[in-house]
Amino acid sequence: MISFKKDMQDYSICMELYDNVENNRKTYKDYKIVVRINAVNKSERSALVLVYCDGTYIGNFSINECGGIRYKHRATIGIVFHQRYTGLGIGSFALNWIIELAKELKYSQLELEVFANNKRAIRLYERLGFQKYGIFPEYAHYSDGCTDDVYWMMKKL
Numbered sequence: 001m002i003s004f005k006k007d008m009q010d011y012s013i014c015m016e017l018y019d020n021v022e023n024n025r026k027t028y029k030d031y032k033i034v035v036r037i038n039a040v041n042k043s044e045r046s047a048l049v050l051v052y053c054d055g056t057y058i059g060n061f062s063i064n065e066c067g068g069i070r071y072k073h074r075a076t077i078g079i080v081f082h083q084r085y086t087g088l089g090i091g092s093f094a095l096n097w098i099i100e101l102a103k104e105l106k107y108s109q110l111e112l113e114v115f116a117n118n119k120r121a122i123r124l125y126e127r128l129g130f131q132k133y134g135i136f137p138e139y140a141h142y143s144d145g146c147t148d149d150v151y152w153m154m155k156k157l
Helices: 012-019 028-038 090-104 119-127
Strands: 002-006 047-053 056-065 074-081 109-115 131-141 147-156
Touching: 047 090, 056 090, 074 090, 090 109, 090 119, 109 119, 109 131, 119 147
Parallel strands: 074 109
Antiparallel strands: 002 047, 047 056, 056 074, 109 147, 131 147
């Protein structure tokens, strides 16, 4: 059973999406955990959603405002799931949830960064309307000397 937990005052989008996914539940205990995590941010235009499967934490997704008066139209998003839970449609659900929430929060631009070798994620982002706008060469450096590039992708809402 997959369950989604979020910290937002308005649950309208979340509850609507719960109705569209089988076997979802929300518990007060998990809500308190998310409140503690989001207390650091203190933004009414950001959210962190923790995802559990049968009580086990499997990943999260988030939306965060870019800040500053000139950037209020922009939000960054992030999504990460344990490898065992990829390819099951959870990422698609999460991204659609974020896109709908972004519209409700009056963002007009969503941005993300993705490792260039993560072809599956890039296909998903492109299918949902994100486009590549730049590359960060050698973004990550590893102890074995290898590096990874990262794409900067954006979606206009």
